Amino acid sequence: MKRNVLIIGAGGVAQVVAHKCAHHNDVLGDLHIASRTKAKCDAIVASVQEKAAMKVPGPFSTHQLDAMDSAAVAALIRDTGCQIVINVGSAFINKYVLEACIETGAAYIDTAIHEEPDKICETPPWYANYEWKRKEACREASVTAILGAGFDPGVVNAYARLAADDYVEEVESIDIVDINAGSHGKYFATNFDPEINFREFTGTVYAWQNGNWTENKMFEVGREWDLPVVGKQKAYMSGHDEIHSLAANYPQADVRFWMGFGDHYINVFTVLKSLGLLSEKPVTTAEGQEVIPLKVVKAVLPDPASLAPGYTGKTCIGDLVKGKTGGKPVEVFIYNVADHKDAYEEVGSQGISYTAGVPPVAAAILVAGGTWDTGTMVNVEELDPHPFLGLLNVMGLPTSIRDANGDRPLSFD
Known part of the structure; x- marks a missing residue:
C-alpha cells in the first residue's frame, strides 16, 4: 500500500488532479503540490478548500520547486514522505522528476512524453529517446512508472x-x-x-x-x-x-x-x-x-x-x-x-483539463492499492484496462461503445 501524493505542476490540469486527489484522500493519504510559483499552488489548494473537496480531514501542503533540479525533487519527496508522484507540469521536466523517483523509490505517473525545449516532434519511437532509456533502472529499483496516464495519451x-x-x-x-x-x-x-x-x-x-x-x-x-x-x-x-x-x-x-x-x-x-x-x-x-x-x-x-x-x-x-x-x-x-x-x-x-487530470488520479489510486503497482516502467496499454476504466466511470469520465448494436455505456463491475 503506497500513501501520500506529491503533485507537480500548477496549471489547469493540476487543479483537476488536486481536486480529485482530495476526493480520494482517504486512500491517497497526505497531499502535497509543488511548482516554481508557490502562489499558484496556494490558489489551487484554496479552491479545494472552498469546495470542501477533501473526503476526510488531512493536510494539503504547498511547496516551491524547480522540477528541473532532480536533487531538489528527490529532497522534497523524502521530506514529505510521498510515495506517489503525479507529474502534470511541463513535458520539459519529465526526465528530471522520473530520475528523482528512481532515486527515492516513489512511484511516478505522468501524462505526456518528455520534451527538450530545443527539439520538436522527435524521431519515433519518441519514448525511446528519453523515458524508455530508464526502463531497466526502474526495474532494478522496483520503481513503478506509469507513462502517459492522461486521456490522450492514457x-x-x-x-x-x-x-x-x-x-x-x-x-x-x-x-x-x-x-x-x-x-x-x-x-x-x-x-x-x-x-x-x-x-x-x-x-x-x-x-x-x-x-x-x-x-x-x-x-x-x-x-x-x-x-x-x-x-x-x-x-x-x-x-x-x-x-x-x-x-x-x-x-x-x-x-x-x-x-x-x-x-x-x-x-x-x-x-x-x-x-x-x-x-x-x-x-x-x-x-x-x-x-x-x-x-x-x-x-x-x-x-x-x-x-x-x-x-x-x-x-x-x-x-x-x-x-x-x-x-x-x-x-x-x-x-x-x-x-x-x-x-x-x-x-x-474546463473540459480539456478535466479529461487530462482525472485519469492520473485513477492511476494513482490503482498504484496505491497495488493493482497497478508494477515495480517497473509501463505504458497504459500494458496494464489491465478494466479497473482503470471502472474507476473513471465513477470519477466523472464514463466509457461508452459504438458497435453493430449501436451506442451504449460500458460497465466494468
Whole structure:
C-alpha cells in the first residue's frame, strides 16, 4: 500500500488532479503540490478548500520547486514522505522528476512524453529517446512508472487494449479521434499550455502504417468523422504521444491520431507559423534582445486556465478499432463524452483539463492499492484496462461503445 501524493505542476490540469486527489484522500493519504510559483499552488489548494473537496480531514501542503533540479525533487519527496508522484507540469521536466523517483523509490505517473525545449516532434519511437532509456533502472529499483496516464495519451491507450482484449481478435487499425466541440468565446486561445500545444503541430506528423513510420505535414490529411453527441466534425491526422507506444505494442496494426480543428484555428496557426512566430529557436531583436518567438506568443495568449468560467459545449475522444473476430470484419468505437460546464462546476477547470487530470488520479489510486503497482516502467496499454476504466466511470469520465448494436455505456463491475 503506497500513501501520500506529491503533485507537480500548477496549471489547469493540476487543479483537476488536486481536486480529485482530495476526493480520494482517504486512500491517497497526505497531499502535497509543488511548482516554481508557490502562489499558484496556494490558489489551487484554496479552491479545494472552498469546495470542501477533501473526503476526510488531512493536510494539503504547498511547496516551491524547480522540477528541473532532480536533487531538489528527490529532497522534497523524502521530506514529505510521498510515495506517489503525479507529474502534470511541463513535458520539459519529465526526465528530471522520473530520475528523482528512481532515486527515492516513489512511484511516478505522468501524462505526456518528455520534451527538450530545443527539439520538436522527435524521431519515433519518441519514448525511446528519453523515458524508455530508464526502463531497466526502474526495474532494478522496483520503481513503478506509469507513462502517459492522461486521456490522450492514457485513456485512449486503455481503450485500445480493451478493444484488443474484449472485442477485436485481430487488430488491424487503431484510429484515435480527439474532438473538442466546445467554445471558449475568445478570438484565439489554446486549451492547454500554448507552447506545448503549438509544438505538437509545427513538426512532422508521424503515424504507424503498413509496418512503418510514415510522414506527413500538419493539416495535409483530413477527414470528416460522424461521432456520438458532437456529430460530424473535421479532424486532421496529427502526430501524438500515444502512437509511439501503441506502435510498439501493436506493431501489426496501423496507428493514427486525429485531432479536430476549425478553420479559424487553422488560419491563425498558419499565419503565426508562416511569420516564424511558432519557432522554438531564439532570434535577436533590433534592440539586441534574444527572444524565443514561441514563448512570446505564449505570453500574449490567454492562460488556458482562464478559459474555464465561460466554456460551453462537449468533447468526444475515442478509439476506432478495426480488425477481425472469428475471421469476420469488425469495428468498435470506444469513447468518452465530457462537458466543459460540468467540469467547471465540479473542479473549476474546463473540459480539456478535466479529461487530462482525472485519469492520473485513477492511476494513482490503482498504484496505491497495488493493482497497478508494477515495480517497473509501463505504458497504459500494458496494464489491465478494466479497473482503470471502472474507476473513471465513477470519477466523472464514463466509457461508452459504438458497435453493430449501436451506442451504449460500458460497465466494468
